[in-house]
Amino acid sequence: MLKMGDMWGQLGSVMASMMFAYAMFKQFFPDNLGDILEKYGQKLVAYVYPYIQITFDEYDSDFYRRSEVYSAIQNYLSTKSSTLAKRLKAHEVKGSKALVLGMDDNEEVTDEFEGVKLWWASKKSATKKASFSDLIIGRYIEHVMKEGNAIKLRNRERKLYTNNGVRWSHVVFEHPATFQTLAMDPVKKQEIMDDLMTFSKAEEFYKSIGRAWKRGYLLYGPPGTGKSTMIAAMANHLGYNIYDLELTSVKNNTELRKLLLETSNKSLIVIEDIDCSQVTLSGLLNFIDGLWSACKGERLIVFTTNHVEKLDAALTRKGRLDKHIELSYCTFEAFKVLARNYLKLESHHLFPTICELLGKTNVVPADVAEHLMPKTLSQSADICLQNLVQALKKEKENGKLIAEEERKYGKYGAISWKCMTSTQDHLIEDKKRAKN
Numbered sequence: 428m429l430k431m432g433d434m435w436g437q438l439g440s441v442m443a444s445m446m447f448a449y450a451m452f453k454q455f456f457p458d459n460l461g462d463i464l465e466k467y468g469q470k471l472v473a474y475v476y477p478y479i480q481i482t483f484d485e486y487d488s489d490f491y492r493r494s495e496v497y498s499a500i501q502n503y504l505s506t507k508s509s510t511l512a513k514r515l516k517a518h519e520v521k522g523s524k525a526l527v528l529g530m531d532d533n534e535e536v537t538d539e540f541e542g543v544k545l546w547w548a549s550k551k552s553a554t555k556k557a558s559f560s561d562l563i564i565g566r567y568i569e570h571v572m573k574e575g576n577a578i579k580l581r582n583r584e585r586k587l588y589t590n591n592g593v594r595w596s597h598v599v600f601e602h603p604a605t606f607q608t609l610a611m612d613p614v615k616k617q618e619i620m621d622d623l624m625t626f627s628k629a630e631e632f633y634k635s636i637g638r639a640w641k642r643g644y645l646l647y648g649p650p651g652t653g654k655s656t657m658i659a660a661m662a663n664h665l666g667y668n669i670y671d672l673e674l675t676s677v678k679n680n681t682e683l684r685k686l687l688l689e690t691s692n693k694s695l696i697v698i699e700d701i702d703c704s705q706v707t708l709s710g711l712l713n714f715i716d717g718l719w720s721a722c723k724g725e726r727l728i729v730f731t732t733n734h735v736e737k738l739d740a741a742l743t744r745k746g747r748l749d750k751h752i753e754l755s756y757c758t759f760e761a762f763k764v765l766a767r768n769y770l771k772l773e774s775h776h777l778f779p780t781i782c783e784l785l786g787k788t789n790v791v792p793a794d795v796a797e798h799l800m801p802k803t804l805s806q807s808a809d810i811c812l813q814n815l816v817q818a819l820k821k822e823k824e825n826g827k828l829i830a831e832e833e834r835k836y837g838k839y840g841a842i843s844w845k846c847m848t849s850t851q852d853h854l855i856e857d858k859k860r861a862k863n
């Protein structure tokens with residue numbers, strides 16, 4: 428499929444040239460004035476002709492390989508789809524997720540940067556010698572390079588690595604989760620997105636303070652609250668690969684070191700269910716800390732646990748891991764995201780009832796999502812919401828019974844009883860009947 432956003436993804440010519448000029452001059456001078464004036468000498472041209480033209484070759488003349496600047500420009504122009512060229516070329520690009528369209532030779536695209544209008548054109552033939560200006564070209568090209576490389580990163584095919592012993596193998600990572608579809612408190616969500624973005628752009632900062640460019644997150648919360656979903660959303664947000672490190676198949680520190688040194692930059696290293704591992708988390712962190720200096724580039728390391736209370740206190744104290752994120756039971760705000768995802772609903776007359784019930788129950792987003800997922804093609808949103816209301820009412824009743832048990836038999840008696848309720852609902856019914 429051809430993607431509109433990739434319209435300018437390929438300049439598709441032997442050479443790309445960039446022309447820019449202050450917009451107001453463009454109104455007073457014909458485009459070919461430069462050629463005319465050039466006949467009368469460079470000095471006169473520089474004095475009268477307001478355009479500056481810079482050419483970027485597709486191939487590096489010394490090494491005969493494709494220029495990185497050229498491909499960053501291609502990526503940058505791929506977002507300038509608002510100014511469509513009339514003649515396009517289709518290209519298949521290695522490592523990119525879709526076929527892209529680019530402008531044909533001698534087509535033009537306009538851009539604006541800090542109030543200056545610029546024209547990009549693709550040409551087959553070599554253009555005349557470039558003249559440079561310090562005024563904006565440095566900053567503009569820096570901007571094009573930065574944006575172009577970021578776009579390339581977002582578009583690249585990403586990978587999910589898993590280890591079997593000391594060997595990484597990978598599949599293409601195509602998890603659809605995004606922060607938009609993640610059900611959680613919107614303020615907390617925005618804070619995490621900002622934190623990730625700040626980290627991904629902080630190379631200079633980390634360098635200036637003499638620290639490795641890495642950040643550690645701890646995600647904790649009951650099963651089904653979205654820890655794995657958040658990891659996928661993080662990787663999609665940043666355009667990073669994921670390394671899912673299975674610690675149980677790593678025999679010793681030498682193996683761990685080998686695996687970690689093989690991870691690439693712009694990656695997210697995940698260690699799930701750390702509370703179930705033989706390795707202590709603080710031991711692992713000490714080891715990793717010593718290792719990072721050998722790794723170039725940025726890495727995020729994410730630990731997950733269902734039982735934060737089991738983790739070493741030395742680890743959970745501030746400063747050991749950069750960010751602790753609790754994923755919790757479904758709130759009404761989180762429910763609204765799920766209703767939007769699954770039922771395309773912004774409001775419904777059952778929403779106030781659901782809001783009240785969620786306030787009185789501990790239900791994880793995975794269970795709410797399960798009820799919102801239509802069971803048949805014809806199942807309506809009304810039925811899904813009614814099923815959810817029924818399930819929440821039942822959960823509320825269970826909660827009341829547990830509180831009662833807790834009063835009678837103490838906390839631990841009630842907890843073991845709660846464990847039974849998830850699989851043996853009939854026992855609750857029996858208890859209820861016995862009470863009546």
Ligand SMILES: Nc1ncnc2c1ncn2[C@@H]1O[C@H](COP(=O)(O)OP(=O)(O)OP(=O)(O)O)[C@@H](O)[C@H]1O
Binds near residue numbers: 608649656657
């Ligand atoms: N916060 C959430 N937002 C959106 N979907 C969610 C969320 N939490 C759970 N889900 C849904 O429930 C499914 C299971 O959630 P997920 O695996 O992310 O939970 P988890 O906390 O990682 O669980 P576990 O601790 O058992 O690994 C997901 O595939 C997703 O469909």
